[in-house]
Amino acid sequence: QSALTQPPSASGSPGQSVTISCTGTSSDVGAYNYVSWYQQHPGKAPKVMIYEVSQRPSGVPDRFSGSKSGNTASLTVSGLQAEDEADYYCSAYAGSNNFCVFGTGTKVTVL
Amino acid sequence: EVQLVESGGGLVQPGGSLRLSCAASGFTFTTYAMNWVRQAPGKGLEWVSIISPSGSTTYYADSVKGRFTISRDNSKNTLYLQMDSLRAEDTAIYYCAKKRGTGQTGRDLDSWGQGTLVTVSS
Numbered sequence: 001q002s003a004l005t006q007p008p009s010a011s012g013s014p015g016q017s018v019t020i021s022c023t024g025t026s027s028d029v030g031a032y033n034y035v036s037w038y039q040q041h042p043g044k045a046p047k048v049m050i051y052e053v054s055q056r057p058s059g060v061p062d063r064f065s066g067s068k069s070g071n072t073a074s075l076t077v078s079g080l081q082a083e084d085e086a087d088y089y090c091s092a093y094a095g096s097n098n099f100c101v102f103g104t105g106t107k108v109t110v111l
Numbered sequence: 112e113v114q115l116v117e118s119g120g121g122l123v124q125p126g127g128s129l130r131l132s133c134a135a136s137g138f139t140f141t142t143y144a145m146n147w148v149r150q151a152p153g154k155g156l157e158w159v160s161i162i163s164p165s166g167s168t169t170y171y172a173d174s175v176k177g178r179f180t181i182s183r184d185n186s187k188n189t190l191y192l193q194m195d196s197l198r199a200e201d202t203a204i205y206y207c208a209k210k211r212g213t214g215q216t217g218r219d220l221d222s223w224g225q226g227t228l229v230t231v232s233s
Contacts, residue, residue, distance in 0.1 A: 001173070003155065034218035038156070045206060045226060046148075046156065051219040089156050093218035097170045099146065099210075100158035100220070 004103035011109040012080045020106045022073040022090030030071035034093035037075045041086045085110045113137040113222040120227030133190040133207030140188040144210040147192050149203035197231045
C-alpha cells in the first residue's frame with residue numbers, strides 16, 4: 001500500500017487560512033469516509049484533529065475543518081495561529097488488512 | 112484520562128529481537144482494538160499492526176509481516192510488539208495508539224503514547 005500524497009510544505013501569515021491536500025486512490029481515500037488528520041509538534045506524539053473526513057474531536061478548535069472529494073481529502077486551518085505550526089499527516093482506512101495508510105506529511109509554517 | 116506508556120526500546124544489532132510493551136490506563140482496555148505505529152527519524156508515520164480487543168485477530172503492514180508479532184494481555188492492560196529479525200530500516204520511534212470506537216465504529220487513532228525509540232545498528 002503506497003503512502004497518500006501530500007505537499008511537503010504550506011505556509012500562511014497569522015489570521016490567514018491554509019489548505020492541505022491528501023491524494024489517494026479509489027481503494028483508500030475514495031473508498032470510505034474514514035479520512036483522519038493528525039497534528040504533530042516536534043518531539044511530540046501525533047494528535048488527531050479531524051476524523052471521518054470532517055468530524056472534530058472534543059477540544060479541537062473549529063478553525064480546523066476537513067472535506068473530501070473523490071480520491072482527494074483536504075484539511076483547512078482558518079485564522080492561523082502560531083501554535084498551528086506543526087507537521088500534519090492525513091490517514092485513510094483501506095480495509096481490515098490496511099487499517100491506516102498515512103500521508104507523506106506536510107510541514108505548516110506560520111510566517 | 113487515557114494514558115498509554117510504551118517501554119522496551121533500545122539499541123539492538125541487525126538480526127536481533129526486541130519486545131515492546133505499552134501499559135494502558137484510563138479506559139476499558141478490553142473493549143478497544145490497539146495499534147502500533149512507527150516513525151523513522153525525520154520521516155513520516157507508518158502503521159505497523161492492529162489487534163482486536165480479544166486478541167484473536169491481527170493484521171500487519173507488509174514491511175513487518177512474518178517478523179513482528181502483536182499481542183495483548185487484557186488481564187494486565189498491556190499491549191506488546193515482539194520484533195524479530197530486525198533490520199536497520201526498522202529504526203524508528205514506536206507508538207502505541209488506541210482505535211476510536213468499539214466494534215465496527217471508528218477508523219482513526221484517538222489516543223497515542225509518547226513512543227519508545229528502537230535503534231537497529233551494529
